[in-house]
Amino acid sequence: MAKDTAHETLPVLKLDRPLDVLKSEHIRQIDDALAELGPFGEVRIIKQRGKLRFIQKVESMSITEGSKK
Numbered sequence: 001m002a003k004d005t006a007h008e009t010l011p012v013l014k015l016d017r018p019l020d021v022l023k024s025e026h027i028r029q030i031d032d033a034l035a036e037l038g039p040f041g042e043v044r045i046i047k048q049r050g051k052l053r054f055i056q057k058v059e060s061m062s063i064t065e066g067s068k069k
Helices: 024-036
Strands: 041-048 051-059
Touching: 024 041, 024 051
Parallel strands: none
Antiparallel strands: 041 051
16 A cells, blocks of 8 residues: 655754754754743743753733633
């Protein structure tokens, strides 16, 4: 049985210089973390001992939005 050989074409990111700390997997993980956040949030990149160690997601919600009087 023949398998579907169609390949998705991914965009290529061209940089003006090589990255020193981030790897392509890190960039994907950061993008995933940002995509998972709601309308109020931030992603923190934690570096320890010279290497990326953690991606921390902080999510907030408005206490005034949708509140009833």
